[in-house]
Amino acid sequence: MINFRSIHGRLFLIFLFCMLGLLLIVSFVYYQRATEQIRDKMSSVAEKNISQTAGLFDLMLKGYDSVTKSLNSNNELMKLLRDPSSDQTVEGVNLERRITDILGAIFYSRNDIVGIHIVTNRGKVYSFDRSVGATVRDHSEQEWYTRLQRSTGEMIWLGVYPHSLMSGGIEKSVFAFGRQLFELSALKSVGIVLIETDADAIVSALSNASLGPGSNVVIQAADGVEIIRTNPVQSDRDRIPLGWPGPLKTGEVLMTEREDAMITAAGIRTADWTVIGITPTRDLQLELRETQRFLLSVIIVLVIAATALATLVSRSFSSPFKRLIQQMKQVELGNFKGQVRVHSYQELNVLVSSFNRMVRQMDELIERIKLASISEKNAQLQALQSQVNPHFLFNTLDMIYWMLDERENDRLGKVILSLSQIFRYGSEWEEASRAPLRRELEQLRHYLTIIETRLGGRVHTEFEVEERWLGIEVPKMCLQPIVENAVKYGLEPLDRPGLLRISSRERDGKLEIAVEDNGVGMDEETLERIVHALSGERVSQVADEAAGPERKGIGLQNVHSRIRLLFGESYGLSVRSRLNQGTAVTVTIPIPPERG
Known part of the structure; x- marks a missing residue:
């Protein structure tokens, strides 16, 4: 709300009233002139329409007359x-x-x-x-x-x-x-x-003489009897004056005006009829109402423009104070980076300089506190990281492998070597969050070496990934959590040998990597919860509940979210499963244009 006791409010009112007064005077003169022109135009249109309708009826009746003559x-x-x-x-x-x-x-x-x-x-x-x-x-x-x-x-x-x-x-x-x-x-x-x-x-021919929805057009015989009218008589306005218009010559058009209507007439010489149009005053004023609405719209636009201009002029005097107030509100919200730049009255310049100096000092103090806190956190992280050195773990596992190799324990050596490769691959996150599909599959082979050894050959794995897709980059560790779920919750509970198939196919310009097993599968309720969760709810929670209370690891939520963050909403995971028949999880990622 404008404070009219301020400089801004007083200037706003003076400028606005001057412009509105000039606008009202111009609008009144324009409206009077437009009213006269529209009235003349409507009279001319009414005469033209009634004359054309009479001519149309002459042609129509002559056509009917020729039909009877052709018979005779x-x-x-x-x-x-x-x-x-x-x-x-x-x-x-x-x-x-x-x-x-x-x-x-x-x-x-x-x-x-x-x-x-x-x-x-x-x-x-x-x-x-x-x-x-x-x-x-x-x-x-x-x-x-x-x-x-x-x-x-x-x-x-x-x-x-x-x-x-x-x-x-x-x-x-x-x-x-x-x-x-x-x-x-x-x-x-x-x-x-x-x-x-x-x-x-x-009736269609008569409608040509109508000037509006309330118009009534009548055909009158020479003896005054009405042949037809477009609308029934509803009031005295729709009645024709007694004895009017009388005999009319060819092409002659008569017009009379009453308080409530304008009446026009023209003769139809073929049948000695008269076509009479009765147009109520409200229909004659339709175009005038359009002019009124147009003028009102223009006035509203000009009033808005005048208000905007008055506001602009008055704000030019009060804007330095408003900028200072706005910057103070930013400081209240925690933004200490802004500076107020005002070149105005001397007293206001001193106030602004003091405010800017105070904000700079507060910003420097906050930065010092933040740096101290960050240094403390970094020290804590370094202390934690030094407790477990990944390279020490790799070297120890390699040493165990070579000791087993010397004793010709190949089976246990392969397990230790696979475990070492898994740790090494999983700890290289500082390099990139993506890896070629070839490395991801190598990682899976190491993991499956351990699984097949642990399960005593009860799980058989097939890789059916085309060679041309091995160079495509995928999110790192996107397949191992899916394979882990398939083995632990699909294949381990089986009382028979299980099959795990990892395959690829291209569909609609996308690469689909499918992890399928012939395990115990899921019932419809569990599958529905997982599919519903993948559409946007908490996937990891639902998947964990479906799999069992002991489920650990990265989970489907991690993989699904990472794929969508990297490639977009149209990519991610999809799940299909049937009880006692198996489960299939499909990873969908885009194919680079150079490989499409």
């Missing part, structure tokens, strides 16, 4: 409709089939036609629709039929109905229209044609 101008169809052949004769059946074939050809010429129906003056109905295809049936007079009968050949646009007028299986909205059919040679009526199209095409 089909001489073959007119001749067939005039033919009074009996329906019970073969000739009558063929006549009906030829008529429905003509209707079917026109039906499939357009995708939006739902049904085509011809009612002859004899009351016979020939239909082709989506529900049943081609049909012939009788007809009873309805209101729409009377309208078509009273016409004199002009197109009659009946309007939109909730379901088909002639087809019982079509329960969706349809747009119906028709006319009387005349034989052109005799100018005599032969019946009427009724065509039903999908009303979705009408």
Whole structure:
């Protein structure tokens, strides 16, 4: 929190208020101008949309009109409709089939036609629709039929109905229209044609005139009857003013504005209809709201920028004091290496110099104490190391070996020599933490020499490691703990000779070294605990519990952790085992690129 009684706080407030005042004035002027421009733009868009929608309907209705004219101008169809052949004769059946074939050809010429129906003056109905295809049936007079009968050949646009007028299986909205059919040679009526199209095409065309989700578009006939509207009437806002807009000329667009809505209208000359768009004020203000949100976002960004700039200016005066406070907090946390560098007021410079001098003296004192402690620990370690000299142990074992060799005790000599090599290999950690796979396997052979001698030949070992992998470096002592586990807990309890196999294989760019035995194995619960532990828990503890309370040595945790530290998380150990069948532990390490 800023302390407004300080120099930093006072300067911050003055600078911030000046910038915010200028920002508010500019924002208010911009908002007024943007409001006027958006209003003019919306009026222009509304007029353009309603005019385009009227033109679209003209084209659509002309297309429907051409369909009915194509029927009236089909001489073959007119001749067939005039033919009074009996329906019970073969000739009558063929006549009906030829008529429905003509209707079917026109039906499939357009995708939006739902049904085509011809009612002859004899009351016979020939239909082709989506529900049943081609049909012939009788007809009873309805209101729409009377309208078509009273016409004199002009197109009659009946309007939109909730379901088909002639087809019982079509329960969706349809747009119906028709006319009387005349034989052109005799100018005599032969019946009427009724065509039903999908009303979705009408609704889709009306949606072009919509300016927003709340807009309502209406088609009104010349007598003021509504043909269709996109949304039902929900309030007085959706009602059209009585007597408005009146007759419109071709291409003429009218517009009126009310408190709650803007109304536009344009004429559809093909059907003597008027398309009227009613757009509520809230939809007209959508773009204005976008402008408001944009302006608000800009104001917020500028306020943040002004605050940051005010903070920067005020902090330039108070930063020397803050740097001194920050360094004092670092000293409290134990960091004595930092120094405060300030060139400011004379009194502050004296304070900073005294503080830096005090921190240096404290750091020197702490370093002296640490050096004294380290010297004492080193002396203790040297005293402990001098008690057991590894080289003395190597020399003693070599001496025993040569004494046994002179007495021709080869078996015991090999054991002593192997033990000497094991001690020597294990004590060379100062050279490196890795060793070639060749040396690691030699170490295993020395170890197995002792084991095979101790077990009296009950364990047989096979090495199946390819020559090309012997030069790859592996973590030192990574295989012996695994072999030790296999011998002690897998092969020793056997009442039969055991087999231990050490093999290698390449898989997915990785080298896998497998240590397999045919010993007693592990049950599923023990194996599951070890595998779960290798995924991230305390592996050594779980493995020790699985193996028994007497387990000693480096353990699986050591080997697994060292491999992952050296090569990454995707490498390490994996264990497979089945009770009374054996156990397999796989060491996975990367293959160097030059050997891949």
